[in-house]
Structure formats: structure tokens, C-alpha cells
Amino acid sequence: MLSIPVYADIQQAHQLIQQYAHRTPVMSSISINKIVGADLYFKCENLQKVGAFKFRGACNAVFSLSEEDAAKGVGTHSSGNHAAALALAAKMRGIAAHIVMPINSPEIKKKAVAGYGANITFCQPTLQAREGTLAQVIAETGATEVHPYNNFHVIAGQGTAAKELIEDKGGFDVIMAPVGGGGLLSGTAISTRHLLPNCLVIAAEPDGADDAFRSFHSKKLVPSIQPKTIADGLLTSLGDRNFAIIMDKVDDIVTVSEESIVAAMRLIWERMKIIIEPSSAVPLAAILEKKVKVKGRKVGIILSGGNLDLGSLPF
């Protein structure tokens, strides 16, 4: 039986992390609202520490550890936002973070993780090498593994973003999030279902990485096979804990084209003057593609992060 967080766990997470994480602003745009004919409220996790919602979950995982476990540090394998988030959370608690990174990770990400003082172990860029190397590091150090999304405390931490959004802006008809591994979506669904039982929870995913869409509609967890999308935060396959929560609490998952992702990203950059990464643009892309009925509705959208290489933009 998988242990799955309930709303009380999200409340507890919020209590724990609020002194470390930003309560990010919620923004809206009159001109985007005009284009889509709805009232959209964007929860700006691109303005969160390390530039992504991932800091919430990592922070909750780190600060939930007993003193004894914490003393042995935390570990994960990641080349992305979770690695930086875990490294920073560990630094804040004054404990070690052991991060296994593929040797071909972008220099900028290696630097970011190193900059937070993590112990980095490089490995070959295969899942097998990543998992094997992490197992070895954990055997040596006794560190607690913090999985980027298929983890009780991580899911509870990610759910605090939707909790804040609803606390700050009241009732919603629809709340949307992108879905990759499902950490953000499952946390969002737990908070929303509890606070707004009648609000729809809808996720959006790229056509080129549609494992959550296929899993949701076939009711069977299927992995991502050779996913390909500009939304590089959404390449991972759903976790089983995440899948269980999603099947229970999410109303729909829809997919969008790469062109729509780029168009939605550009629209947010141009009209809202904020930097979001492609993954963040996926829910608005679904609205632009009319995959979600929003006319006249009040819609909350979680902008997952703002980390991307400004040197290779799609426009």
C-alpha cells in the first residue's frame, strides 16, 4: 500500500517551509484574459527560490527529516531543477546534499548545484548508471534519498503552491498545472479537491511526452517512451504514487503541440513581462488550443518555473 499525503500533510508542509520558500505572487493579464475570454490567475513559481516550484517539495523533504537522519544528509539523481532545489534546502538546514548528475549535464546546471555546496558525483547518462551510482552513494553515506516526485514529502510540499493560490485569490472554476513526473499535479489535486471540491483539476502535457495522458485515459500506468518536447521539465514518466493520486483526484489530462507551447510561452513573456520555461506554458497552450473549456470561467494556472537557456530561445 503506497503512503499518500492528505491535505493535513500539505498544511504541515506549509507550516514547515514557509520561512524558507517565497510566497510567490499571483499575476494576471488583462490582454491575455481578453484573448481567451476567461479570468486567468497565474501562480508565479518561476519567481520561487531556484526558479521553480521544486524548492517547495525539496524543502519539505529536508526539513521533515529527524535530526538523526538529517545528520547523514540527503541524496538524489537529477540534472534539473530538483537537484538545485535539494542542494539549497540541504544547505539551509546545514546538512550534506549528495547529487548524482549525468556527466553531460549542461555546465550551467552543474555550476548551480555546485554553487549551493552540494557533493556532486558524475555518472554516465543512463538511468541505470544514475540509479546505480546513487545507490552506491547512499550505501556509503547513509543519506536519505529524496525522489524528485514519487515521494510523500515532495508531493505534500508541491501542494502548497495551489494552497497559496486559493488562499490568495479565493474560489476557482478550474485549476491547471503541467504534468511530467506528477509531483506538482498530484500535490495540486490534493489541495484543490480539499479546498474547492467543485473546482476542476486539469493537467496539460506535450504531445511528444504524453505518458500521463495515455496512463490517465487507459487507467494503466504506462511509461514515457523516447519523449521529445521543448518542455524539458516534462520528459519524465509518472510515478506510481503520483498516478494513484491523479486517478483519484484529477478531472482530465489534455495534450498540446510544440507550436502551441512556444506561442503560449511567447504570449506570457510579451504580455506579462516575466520569464517562464516552456514547461510552464503548457496549460495556457491547452487553453489556446481550446482543449479546455474556460469561457467566462475563473482559472488558476501554476507556472512551474523560469529556468532556461536564454542563448537558445525558440523565437
Add this chain to the structure above:
Amino acid sequence: MLSIPVYADIQQAHQLIQQYAHRTPVMSSISINKIVGADLYFKCENLQKVGAFKFRGACNAVFSLSEEDAAKGVGTHSSGNHAAALALAAKMRGIAAHIVMPINSPEIKKKAVAGYGANITFCQPTLQAREGTLAQVIAETGATEVHPYNNFHVIAGQGTAAKELIEDKGGFDVIMAPVGGGGLLSGTAISTRHLLPNCLVIAAEPDGADDAFRSFHSKKLVPSIQPKTIADGLLTSLGDRNFAIIMDKVDDIVTVSEESIVAAMRLIWERMKIIIEPSSAVPLAAILEKKVKVKGRKVGIILSGGNLDLGSLPF
């Protein structure tokens, strides 16, 4: 004798425009602070209506008109942010805006101004044609001309940004703004000198458009001659009203290279996840070039706007 606003005029402007203009947020970045060794607070006028501080001045000019004058509308010649700002302010008051635009203005700017319901008259792209066409439009309509910076109410309106910054974040050692025509800088100087008599007011300007620098240091108003810079909001020459205020209240004007402007712009995009136009990056460029002593100091910086063509970025 030029009529020049005092702080009471800025207070009055603030009273008048606060129901129309955003009280924009003030943001800061731990990582940029580490790089420069100072506490920087950025006043985000890129998040202002029409994406620039210009809305403050235009709004004050429009709402300061008597009913009788207002009925005849307002007019200006501009291809930039001021045109959009004046058009929106006029629309909010329900009066006509007559905008003279050079025929070669970017399509996106023509559309933006037309989108606010302004009456656009196109002219040849010379200063003579712009002024001549505007004079004719004003003769025909009786509209009040609202100059983009050399205007009493515009200066008072622009001063409300620094007023809010100081109200929100308390004392500062230095307050910085970019300088083009001098509307923002002169308003900023009036507010800062009044509220924080000991705070330095320092402006930054591109090397390639250094008329304010030359005017300030020679104590003689000299015009911009064939200015060339990526900071397209700073190409204009100082107004005489603006120059008088600047000579009286500004502590220093420094210049920066194009490379520094691009580097500072990229730094703000990457670390703060907000879109700013090149003009906004000029003060931080001056800090990066060590043209301004900021070590250990608390520095306020006005980010002037966020309007630029995402299709032709310098990185």
C-alpha cells in the same frame, strides 16, 4: 521662467493616478546582490500598464486637464511607449488621443496604439514632419499637446515611481534611473531629494547616446547627435525643463558600453525571471562597470520598461 514641479505636485499626481496605474512591485535578487556586493531594490515599471513608467506621466497629464480642455482631447508625436501610454490614459478618461506616428514605426507599435482607440496620423519619419503634422492636428482639434518628457505634469507623474519605491522600502543610499529625455530622471530626483535629502541620485546613459552626460558635465544643454544604442528608449535629447531639474538635483551621470547593457539585461532576465527592455538595464550596467560606488550600500533602481521585440534579442 520654466514652470517646474515640486514634491507637492508629485504627491498630487500620485493622488490622481493611483486608481489607474499599478503600484508596481519592488523586487530583489540574492544572487545579483552577491555579484555586486550591495543591496539592490528594483522598482518594476516593466510591470506597469503599457509595460513602462510612461503611463504614470501620461495619466497625470490627461487627468489634470480641465473638463473643457479634456473634451478637445490630447495629442503627441511618438513611436514608442509614450504614444501607447497617452492613448490608454485618454481612453480611460473617455477622451480622444491624437497620435502622430512616423510611417516606418514598427507594426507592433502601430497596432498597440490603435488597439487603445487612438486617432493615428502617419507622417514622414523626420522630426520636422512629426512636429509639423502634430501642429496641424492640434490646430484642427484644439487638443492639448502632451510632450513625452519636457512637460510639467509628465515629470510630476514620473516622480511617483521613486515615491512608491521609497515608501515601500525605506531609506536608500543611492537611487538610480536611466536617462533619455530626462522625464523619469527629473521626477525621480524631485521625489528623492525631498524624501531622502542624503541619498545620492545617479543616472546612467549609454556611451552611444551620451547627451545628458555631456550636458551635465559641461553644464550646458547639448543635443543628441546621431545617437546609436540598443537602449532605444534613451535616444532622445534632454528637455530644457528636465535639464534644469537635473542640474539642480542629480549628483552624477555616468555612461556605459553596449556590452554592459546586454550583460546587465541578461543578468536580470536570468536571475530575476522578468523581462526588461535594454533601457532598463543601463543603471545595473553602470554598477557592473563599477562606474558607481555601491559596495555595502542600499541602492534603488528604477526598471523603466519591458517592451522589446522578442524576435530579435541580443543573445
